[in-house]
Amino acid sequence: MKVLRIDLADRSYDILIGQNLFKALADHVPALSGLRRAVLVTHPSLHHLYGGALEAGLRQAGMESRTVEIPEGEAHKTLASAGLVYDHLMQHAYDRNTLMVALGGGVIGDLTGFVAATYQRGVPFLQVPTTLLSQVDSSVGGKTAVNHPLGKNMIGAFYQPRAVIIDLDTLKSLPTDEFRAGMAEIIKYGVIEDPDLFAYLEDNVDAILAQDTDCLTHIIETSCAIKARVVERDERESNVRMILNYGHTVGHAIEALTEYIQFKHGEAVAIGMVIAARLSQQMRYCDAATVERITKLIHRYGLPTQLPDFPARDYIESMYRDKKAREKKIRFILVRALGQVEIVDAVPEAELEKVLLSQ
Structure with missing residues (x-):
């Protein structure tokens, strides 16, 4: 496993690059310690492929988790999709001690990060990018956003994740x-x-x-x-x-x-x-x-x-x-x-x- 550190003072975090990383999240990401609830945001197909392993890793880290599924595609990186995630968080009374987990490409990462930055003025989140593009770009650096019909990424915030988990195995299912x-x-x-x-x-x-x-x-x-x-x-x-x-x-x-x-x-x-x-x-x-x-x-x-x-x-x-x-x-x-x-x-x-x- 390769580990890169982004040094941003109290917002610093690691980028982990390797294989079979999901089942040992607690070992790889000490920053998850103390969190007890998690919400996984992903696409239905990715949930089927990798959700089980990631949920097992969250349990091993001491968290119970639920999942919100968002349809695939840039057309769904909207305030309406963010609203679906907010609805879930509100309906189940999630507090600030909640971990948001983005399992997917740039759409899921940007959307989940935006929700994490704005729900109760900020909850921790984890980037788990599954596309090559998101692994090398959108998951790193803390840019979060949703699109507007007149412009891309016009509504968003700078908000850093607790860690970025790049599991190369996820690329095997990438078209x-x-x-x-x-x-x-x-x-x-x-x-x-x-x-x-x-x-x-x-x-x-x-x-x-x-x-x-x-x-x-x-x-x-x-x-x-x-x-x-x-x-x-x-x-x-x-x-x-x-x-x-x-x-x-x-x-x-x-x-x-x-x-x-x-x-x-x-x-x-x-x-x-x-x-x-x-x-x-x-x-x-x-x-x-x-x-x-x-x-x-x-x-x-x-x-x-x-x-x-x-x-x-x-x-x-x-x-x-x-x-x-x-x-x-x-x-x-x-x-x-x-x-x-x-x-x-x-x-x-x-x-x-x-x-x-x-x-």
């Missing part, structure tokens, strides 16, 4: 397209911070897509370590943490315009990374070779690189509504070189429109 979507965020880490990781991804495409355990452990641990370092420097995204949004400005616009149904989050981010790279070249931040390497690697992992067919103006208006926009200015993370990016607070509309129209 191929979900696994590929997770690779988008790992590619992102290579672009923004680690050219060695980017080269590793280029050199090991087949082994990674075949889910070789050693390869998976390496890329997940490296990705989590990068995110941990960034979060430690800027927990609430006031400056440097914004580099983690590379590809997300356009990605979130794609998701909003397609009503969160046509593209998986990682697929939308993959397209967004390509557009951001092209914009970087157009604004003379990077050269064509860098754009080509990024685009080629994304394509090799079976991810999309082309924008869906919406008018450029629709994309721009959606970006203005994004929470990362400031004072009617669109912020982009632009590429200088692999491993080096820059936060640009006001990308000219004309430059952005040229790239959007060139698709």
Whole structure:
């Protein structure tokens, strides 16, 4: 088992990466000591696959647990779904000494974390990510949120978990397209911070897509370590943490315009990374070779690189509504070189429109 520590003073916690971790939660997460009740939030299919083992681990840690099931999909990361969890908590009189457990991907993790942050002004929660994307991104760093029809993650809070439990065994049941979507965020880490990781991804495409355990452990641990370092420097995204949004400005616009149904989050981010790279070249931040390497690697992992067919103006208006926009200015993370990016607070509309129209 690999253990990474996120150092955030009294909000510090461990990220555990390994196999067969659920049945010994008490041994792995001392921070659970003293908690007596737990609420597991998950999808029906994941409850069937992993709920028993996780519930056994909670019992071994001295907790009785109940489960709330939420349908799958980004379309269910809403206040209405949060309301279902609140209803359960209220009906069964759960107090502040309750552990919320998020068993699932980014939707479940964000939703459960949001409920944990707001129920009785905050109860402890545990992230148990089961998708590659959530293991390397959304489960780490304390961002919680639900979506609004006009924008993604517009309603939320920064709220850190007690621990993140990454059990590699859960990836065995992950559909191929979900696994590929997770690779988008790992590619992102290579672009923004680690050219060695980017080269590793280029050199090991087949082994990674075949889910070789050693390869998976390496890329997940490296990705989590990068995110941990960034979060430690800027927990609430006031400056440097914004580099983690590379590809997300356009990605979130794609998701909003397609009503969160046509593209998986990682697929939308993959397209967004390509557009951001092209914009970087157009604004003379990077050269064509860098754009080509990024685009080629994304394509090799079976991810999309082309924008869906919406008018450029629709994309721009959606970006203005994004929470990362400031004072009617669109912020982009632009590429200088692999491993080096820059936060640009006001990308000219004309430059952005040229790239959007060139698709």
